[in-house]
Amino acid sequence: MNGLNFSLNAPVSSLSPITWGHLLYISLVAVVAVVIAKVLTIYLKKGLTDKIKRSQLDMLLKIVNYGIGIIAFLVILPYFQVDLSGLLVAGGFASLVIGIASQSVLGNLMSGIFLIIERPIAIGDNINIGDVSGNVADINIISTIIKTYDGIYVRVPNETVFTSPITNYVAHVARRFEYTVGIPYAADATLAIGIIRQVIQDHPLALREPSPSVYVDELADNSVNIMVRIWAPSTDWWDVRTELLWTIKAELEKNGIDVPFPQREVWFRNELQGGISIKQGKPVSPPPPPPPTEEPDKTI
Amino acid sequence: MYGTYGFAFHYEKDGFSIGIDQENGRYVYRRTLDGRTRERTLISSGGRVIVNPVEPLNLPKEVSSHLLVEFEPISIEPGARETIFLTFPIEVAVFVAAKGNYEVVDIFSWNRQKYTLYGLSDRGVIARWWGSKVSFSPPLLNPLREGLLSLAITNTANHWVDVSRLVLDGFGMKIYYEDSATMRAWMRIASTMVAETGCYDAPSSEGQHKSLELYTARSIAGIERSRYMMDQGI
Numbered sequence: 363m364n365g366l367n368f369s370l371n372a373p374v375s376s377l378s379p380i381t382w383g384h385l386l387y388i389s390l391v392a393v394v395a396v397v398i399a400k401v402l403t404i405y406l407k408k409g410l411t412d413k414i415k416r417s418q419l420d421m422l423l424k425i426v427n428y429g430i431g432i433i434a435f436l437v438i439l440p441y442f443q444v445d446l447s448g449l450l451v452a453g454g455f456a457s458l459v460i461g462i463a464s465q466s467v468l469g470n471l472m473s474g475i476f477l478i479i480e481r482p483i484a485i486g487d488n489i490n491i492g493d494v495s496g497n498v499a500d501i502n503i504i505s506t507i508i509k510t511y512d513g514i515y516v517r518v519p520n521e522t523v524f525t526s527p528i529t530n531y532v533a534h535v536a537r538r539f540e541y542t543v544g545i546p547y548a549a550d551a552t553l554a555i556g557i558i559r560q561v562i563q564d565h566p567l568a569l570r571e572p573s574p575s576v577y578v579d580e581l582a583d584n585s586v587n588i589m590v591r592i593w594a595p596s597t598d599w600w601d602v603r604t605e606l607l608w609t610i611k612a613e614l615e616k617n618g619i620d621v622p623f624p625q626r627e628v629w630f631r632n633e634l635q636g637g638i639s640i641k642q643g644k645p646v647s648p649p650p651p652p653p654p655t656e657e658p659d660k661t662i
Numbered sequence: 663m664y665g666t667y668g669f670a671f672h673y674e675k676d677g678f679s680i681g682i683d684q685e686n687g688r689y690v691y692r693r694t695l696d697g698r699t700r701e702r703t704l705i706s707s708g709g710r711v712i713v714n715p716v717e718p719l720n721l722p723k724e725v726s727s728h729l730l731v732e733f734e735p736i737s738i739e740p741g742a743r744e745t746i747f748l749t750f751p752i753e754v755a756v757f758v759a760a761k762g763n764y765e766v767v768d769i770f771s772w773n774r775q776k777y778t779l780y781g782l783s784d785r786g787v788i789a790r791w792w793g794s795k796v797s798f799s800p801p802l803l804n805p806l807r808e809g810l811l812s813l814a815i816t817n818t819a820n821h822w823v824d825v826s827r828l829v830l831d832g833f834g835m836k837i838y839y840e841d842s843a844t845m846r847a848w849m850r851i852a853s854t855m856v857a858e859t860g861c862y863d864a865p866s867s868e869g870q871h872k873s874l875e876l877y878t879a880r881s882i883a884g885i886e887r888s889r890y891m892m893d894q895g896i
Contacts, residue, residue, distance in 0.1 A: 536783040566722050566775035570791050572783075593779065595725050595788045 384441045395434035399427050417485035420500070466521065467504065473524035474503040482528050488596075490529040491518060532596040536569060539592060539603050543610060544585030546622045551578050551586055554619050558590055561609050567602045569593040584624045663754075664839045664871075667711045680756070682711065691767050693756070702767050709760030714873040715809060715843035716755040717832045719790050720769045727832035727877060728890065730780050730789035731811065733796045735826040738817040738851065746815065747801060748794040748828070749808040751775075752843055757874055766876065772806045780829055781894030789829060809843035812866060817851045825851065825896050828859060832877040834888025836863040838870040849896075857896045860889040 370383035403423055410419050478501070483489050487498045489508070496510035506523045508516045531537065545554045555576050562568045562576070572593045579589035590610070594602040611621060663673055663680070669689055672681035680693045682704070689704040719727055731748050738744065756768040778791040795801070800810055817823050830847060837845050844866040851857045865872070 534783040535786060535788050536779045563776075564774070567725065567777055569788075570776055570778040572779060593783075595777065598723075598725065 380441060388438045388441055391434055391438050395430050399430045402426050402430070415484075415486070417487075420485050466519075469521045470504045470519045473520035474501070474505075477501060477506070477520055477524055482533075483523075483530055487533070488531040490531070491523055492526045494518060535596055536572075536593050537596045537599050538572075539594065539599055541590045541607055541610070542579065543588045543590055543614070544582065544622055545588060545614065545619050547586055549586070549619045551588065553617065554588060554614060557613050557617055557619070558588065558610055561606065561613050562590075562592055565602065565606055565609070567594055567598050568606060569595070585622045664714050664841070664843075665712075667713070669706075669708050669711065671711050673713075680713070691756070691758075693768055693770060695770055695772070700768055700770070704758060704767070706758065706760050709758055712757040712759055712764065712874060713754060714757075714871070715752050715837050715839050716769065716873055716876050717835045717837070718751040718753040718771070718773075718792070719832045720753055720755075720876065721771055721775050725777055726788040726790055728780065728787050728789035729792065729830045729832065729835070730778055731792050731794050731828045731830075733794045733826055733828075735824045736796060737822055737824050738815060739822055740817055740820045743814065743816045746813050747797040747799065748811040748813055749792070749801075749803060750794070750811045750843075750845055751790070751792045752805070752807055752809050755874070755876065764874065780827075780892075786894055787829075803842060805842035809837065809845060810866065811845050811847060814846075814848045815851065816849070819851055819853050821854070823851050823854050823896070825849070825857075827892070827896055829890050829892050830859055830861065831888060831890040834861045834890070835875070835877065836861045837873040837875070838865040839873055840867075840870045843873070844870065849892075851896065855893065855895055857892045858889055859892060 370386065371381050374380050374382060374385055403426070406419070406423060406426065410422070414422075477483070483498050483501070483506070485498050485501060489495070489498055491506075491508070494508055494510065494516050496508045496514075496516065498506065499509040499515075500507040503520075505517045505519050508518060510516055543554075543558065545551060555578075558576050559574070562574045568574060569592075574593065575589070575591045577589055578586060580587040592602070592606065614621065663675075669682050669684075673679065674681075677697075678695050681691075683690050683692065689706060691700075691702045691704055693700045718729060729750065731750060733748055736746070751771065751773045753769055753771045753773075755766050756770075757764045758767055759765075776791045778789055780786050780789045794811070800812075803810060813828060815825065828847065828849060835845060837843050846862040846864055846866060847859060848862065849857050849859045863872075
């Protein structure tokens with residue numbers, strides 16, 4: 363026993379006052395801190411995953427883990443016999459050098475802190491920063507991790523995030539999207555608008571308020587263009603957009619309103635040689651020539 | 663249809679069927695509604711099936727935890743207290759319970775769902791929308807589609823107020839059932855734009871059972887508010 367006490371009280375090296383006992387204690391504190399952090403993480407994940415948002419849970423886990431790490435650090439700090447005041451004086455010059463060298467790191471750190479305070483983005487948000495678009499996978503102290511829509515990992519330094527224009531597509535609970543639906547000139551636009559309105563009304567996630575707007579927007583070259591503007595929950599707008607577009611097309615066609623192709627009417631000055639086929643493939647006699655005109659071939 | 667049953671459970675009516683069959687030593691839950699069938703295999707040695715109405719905020723997917731009931735505007739004088747009768751949409755959940763625990767196997771509804779935005783897009787909430795008539799005595803309802811929502815309105819403002827909307831938080835909904843579902847809510851009007859709403863945890867009549875709630879099970883005690891502050895118009 364005495365031999366064990368002696369060995370635990372013996373310094374690790376002649377240069378350091380830290381004993382083997384201190385080292386054991388420090389290791390024990392570190393292990394206990396890691397175990398507590400792991401257990402708390404598992405417990406919080408089990409208990410809260412289906413109760414709070416993923417972003418909130420991630421933030422809570424970070425706070426818990428960093429908190430445990432800081433407490434463990436403060437517990438073991440005295441055993442290193444660090445004289446903070448002496449360290450400050452002695453390290454003044456070194457701090458200056460390190461400060462200049464790590465300017466960008468500090469910039470990122472400060473930006474990270476401001477991002478956490480201002481919270482323009484949260485984990486899981488659908489965003490665009492500069493030329494990077496995707497979902498925010500993580501917000502760290504130094505950088506923000508974005509998973510692009512192609513599943514690519516992109517690390518953006520927080521300073522870049524903080525100084526770039528950020529578009530957050532889900533910051534508000536609802537957002538609007540729009541289509542332009544072209545119908546033939548011969549079709550009844552009022553009927554088409556009624557059909558489109560009904561399709562929107564039948565979709566559960568096309569919001570009732572703000573009400574959708576459907577109106578004739580343009581008399582275009584080849585079609586009468588109907589503008590369709592719909593609000594949907596920000597979290598589901600893409601699904602709503604894709605589902606509604608095809609349903610609108612199908613419903614219009616079911617009611618005899620085809621989406622027109624680009625058309626061009628061509629008048630020929632001279633009678634064409636040979637027969638002209640129409641869509642059904644039956645040959646018909648060539649149409650009568652247009653009235654004489656001074657102009658060359660005219661296209662409308 | 664509502665109630666607690668053993669695993670040998672079948673119910674069929676007007677093209678709707680629900681039940682559990684035993685196939686090759688396993689239980690298979692089947693529900694058919696509007697020609698569509700949902701099936702789920704249950705690995706269990708047996709238990710109970712609970713069918714009851716739940717907070718109507720689950721279909722077609724969980725988008726919101728708020729229900730907005732819109733009705734014809736009514737004007738209330740200062741200091742008045744009045745109970746009106748509205749309706750709320752019915753969503754039915756099927757739970758299997760065994761060994762002291764239960765799990766939702768299905769949620770279905772005869773109603774179409776529609777969602778709306780209450781308030782502005784930057785400060786409002788997405789809510790399940792439901793249109794209701796206003797009655798001053800309990801109306802006749804289709805119990806498969808509608809539940810009875812009695813609303814006690816108190817106007818604490820010192821001027822007349824028009825009310826045409828009620829927003830309830832899913833975490834505070836308390837649904838009771840027997841043959842049909844009921845919910846008792848309250849609304850305290852503070853001004854022409856602001857009111858607080860909530861639900862009483864009490865049946866509308868004797869003999870009613872309390873529904874198993876989905877939102878209460880998900881909530882964190884002391885954190886989620888069961889009341890809702892309607893501060894963007896009533």
